[in-house]
Amino acid sequence: MNGPQDVGGMMGFGPVLPEADEPLFHAPWEARALGLTLCAGALGGWGLDESRHARESLPPAIYYNASYYEIWLRALEVLLNRHGFVTERELAEGTADEAPAHPRRLPPERVGPAMAAGTPYDRPLSSAPRFRAGDRVRARNIHPRGHTRLPRYVRGHVGTVEADRGGFVLPDASAHGREDVAERLYTVVFEGETLWGPDAEPGTRVSVDAWESYLEPV
């Protein structure tokens, strides 16, 4: 979706402001929000792409005014409610009746192994690649209403395939509950002048990782 998350090339956000000796969290609740998000994800109700889509579906005025972990927490409430783990009333009241442990509740001793294992997103594909390294391709001029990982700033522009990464879960499907769809992923490089015209900085190239259906031959 053309949502508030798709900021590549936007102007007006001001300078980048690195913080010297930045703490890992800026308030105790940020750490809890991170932990709750990861623990709730372990329940298996949704995947990473659906989480991303819940965040980018926040209204733009809220998204741009919220800190990073506020975006996470607001999206987590949406996901928990959507998948029947928590009701609107419980969220409004801030409490709930006690219930026995969910069979997929993440126990503390599983945290280390679960984080170290991760969740691989590559998938075997039987189809032949449509593109090869060196091919010229155009990022399609598409504007899906749902989740996509093709940023607006490359759409319609021609780049060069640099690498074939093999099959990967397709976010456009998996964010909407179809986690069994995989497609070939490519790294595609664009010249700065192609993306930004005469306003580009000289000697600059930008790559994105793009699924096969995001691309068309030139």
Add this chain to the structure above:
Amino acid sequence: MPHDHHHDHDNHLDPMEARTRALETILTRKGLVDPAAVDAIIETYAEKVGPRNGAQVVARAWDDPAFADWLARDATAAIASMGFSGRQGEHMQAVFNTESLHNLVVCTLCSCYPWPVLGLPPVWYKSPAYRARAVLEPRAVLREFGLHLPEEVAVRVWDSTAEMRYLVIPQRPAGTEGWSRDALADLVSREAMIGTALARVPS
């Protein structure tokens, strides 16, 4: 926190603190989350997984050509061999700076970042300002970080739009021949592995 006044009652909380506590209460009471697991996640990223991991990878790549070659061919396996693997680092590529090429990593669409080698991303990496500008005017962004690249050095920006995660391998500073890997790792900042800095030059 924007609190510069005192309250005469003890139940005042920042709105996000209150909202987060309420959700944790709900999830705990319903048996969906064990607060001890939340503690364990926080401890993992506060104490175990951080940019020192990535610095060790870089130092070894500088010191061990066979490892550097493996890192270039299969970064996921090479990095996992050092014990760094997992969430948000399932599919790694190392990108090597050279005399004529400087690499910079961003995620314009969210905050994708190689957690096993760099830990959790800093606020500036997740900020709309960095995400918006790194692809449009990377040299201007680098200048704000104090990094003035000569015109003849090309800039390559990697927008992490999928599950590939990129680790920049900065160039080894001159004058570090014979250094231990620990001493070399001390020269490698988090910013150097994102691409907004170079490795520190020994004084």
